[in-house]
Amino acid sequence: MLSKLPEIMIEPSIRMALLEDLGRTGDLTSDAVIDPGVTASVVLSAREFGIVAGLDFARLAFSLIDREVVFTCQVADGDAISPGEVLAKVQGSARSILAAERVALNFLGRLSGIASSTAKIAKAISHTRAKISCTRKTTPGLRFAEKYAVRAGGGVNHRFGLDDAILIKDNHIAIAGSVEKALTRAKQYAGHLVKVEIEVDTLEQLEKALYYRPDAILLDNMDSKTLREAVTLIGGNAISEASGRITAENAPEVAETGVDLISIGWLTHSTKVLDIGLDFVG
Numbered sequence: 001m002l003s004k005l006p007e008i009m010i011e012p013s014i015r016m017a018l019l020e021d022l023g024r025t026g027d028l029t030s031d032a033v034i035d036p037g038v039t040a041s042v043v044l045s046a047r048e049f050g051i052v053a054g055l056d057f058a059r060l061a062f063s064l065i066d067r068e069v070v071f072t073c074q075v076a077d078g079d080a081i082s083p084g085e086v087l088a089k090v091q092g093s094a095r096s097i098l099a100a101e102r103v104a105l106n107f108l109g110r111l112s113g114i115a116s117s118t119a120k121i122a123k124a125i126s127h128t129r130a131k132i133s134c135t136r137k138t139t140p141g142l143r144f145a146e147k148y149a150v151r152a153g154g155g156v157n158h159r160f161g162l163d164d165a166i167l168i169k170d171n172h173i174a175i176a177g178s179v180e181k182a183l184t185r186a187k188q189y190a191g192h193l194v195k196v197e198i199e200v201d202t203l204e205q206l207e208k209a210l211y212y213r214p215d216a217i218l219l220d221n222m223d224s225k226t227l228r229e230a231v232t233l234i235g236g237n238a239i240s241e242a243s244g245r246i247t248a249e250n251a252p253e254v255a256e257t258g259v260d261l262i263s264i265g266w267l268t269h270s271t272k273v274l275d276i277g278l279d280f281v282g
Contacts, residue, residue: 002077002078002151002152004056004077005056005144005145005148007056007060009144010056010057010060010145011060011064013057013107013141013142013145014057014060014061014064014103014107015064016141017061017103017106017107018061018064018065018099018100018103021099021102021103022099026099027095027098027099029098030094030095030098030099031095034094034095034098036093036095038093038094038095039091039092039093039094040091040092040093040094040097040280041089041090041091041280041281042089042090042091042097042278042279042280042281043086043087043088043089043090043278043279043281044058044086044087044088044089044090044104044105044108044276044277044278045084045085045086045087045276045277045278045279046081046082046083046084046085046087046274046275046276047083047275047276047277048083048274048275049080049081049082049083049116050080050081050112050113050115050116050119050274051078051079051080051081051112051115051116051118051119051152051153052075052076052077052078052079052081052087052108052112052115052152052274053077053078053108053111053112053114053115053148053149053152053153054077054107054108054110054111054112054145054149055073055075055076055077055087055088055108056077057104057107057108057111057145058071058088058104058105058107058108059071059073059088059104061100061103061104061107062090062092062096062097062100062104064100065096065099065100066092066093066096066100068092068093068096069090069091069092069093069096069097069100070089070090070091070092071088071089071090072088072089072090072091073087073088074086074087074088074089075087075088077115077152078115078152078153078154080119081112087108087276090278097278101278104278105276105277105278107145108276109273109274109275109276110146110149110273111145111146111148111149111152112149112273112274112276113149113271113272113273113274114146114149114150114153114267114268114271115149115150115152115153115274116153116271116274117153117248117267117271117272118132118134118149118150118152118153118154118155118267119153119154120248121248121251121262121264122153122154122155123154124248124251124252125251125252125254125255125262127252128252128255128256128258129258129260130242130254130255130259130260130261130262131155131156131260131261131262132150132153132154132155132156132251132261132262132264132267133150133155133156133157133158133241133261133262133263133264134146134147134150134155134157134158134263134264134265134267134268135158135243135263135264135265135267135268136158136159136160136161137265137266137268137269138268138269139268139269143160143161143268144160146268147160147268149268150267150268155267156261158263165194165195165196165197166186166189166190166194166195166196166197167197167198167199167218168182168183168186168196168197168198168199169199169218170199170201170220173198173199178208179198179200179205179208179209180208180211180212182198183196183198183209183212183214184212186198186214187212195215195216196214196215196216197214197215197216197217197218197239197241198214198216198217198218199217199218199220200217200218200219200220201220201221201222203226203229203230203233206219206230206233206234207233210233210234210237210238213237213238214238215238215239216238216239216240216241217230217234217238217239217240217241218241218243218263219240219241219242219243219259220243220244221243221244221245222242222244224253224254224256224257227242227254227257227258227259228257228258231257231258231259239260239261240258240259240260240261241259241260241261241262241263242254242257242259242261242262242263243262243263243264243265246262246263246264251264
């Protein structure tokens with residue numbers, strides 16, 4: 001079940017985005033052409049199929065501009081939506097609604113796009129045990145939001161930061177001197193609640209890593225045949241994670257190798273925004 005993010009986590013990002021948009025003098029256009037007392041009713045509507053995420057972000061954008069604006073959700077984050085479907089109704093000051101419109105839609109479209117891409121791949125691999133995971137390749141300052149969107153789409157989260165776990169990558173191995181040296185030091189350093197994962201590029205590296213019993217192994221840029229061999233070698237003694245050049249098209253083939261996780265960076269760094277619009281209704 002998808003848990004909502006506390007408002008205290010969301011507000012700083014929304015506030016910053018609104019301040020960026022309002023600039024030094026506020027919404028010149030609305031102030032010029034709309035009288036202060038005019039009210040409006042609008043709806044946020046889907047323009048295409050997808051999974052919605054970020055409704056609380058949109059709601060807070062309107063609320064921070066004007067506490068009197070009423071935002072009523074018609075769907076919930078994680079729901080499948082169709083073209084023309086109303087996601088939320090908004091009523092209140094016309095000036096306030098228009099001042100918050102772009103920020104609300106930016107967050108809602110961005111997060112819904114991530115959720116939709118995640119859901120598409122999760123569905124394609126649903127016949128396997130593998131789960132889709134994100135990475136740290138996120139928009140600076142918005143990692144918490146984008147990882148929330150991955151969860152809304154049916155994916156799971158990888159590390160939120162460098163302090164979550166030990167993940168030994170190729171550069172760590174190169175500088176440490178070897179897989180053996182890197183894992184030995186990591187095992188000595190890690191506390192009892194800190195998991196250790198290591199990235200390997202070859203089956204030879206994998207065999208060396210398994211001797212030190214890491215909690216997880218990242219199998220980087222391996223073809224399907226090699227992935228199958230790697231999963232067999234791991235034998236359930238560590239979490240297996242595939243990464244590198246994974247697309248919506250080849251994800252099922254990767255999942256069918258038996259890996260536990262498939263991590264995909266583009267879910268958060270270059271997913272297409274879901275088209276959502278604001279329409280005036282009266």
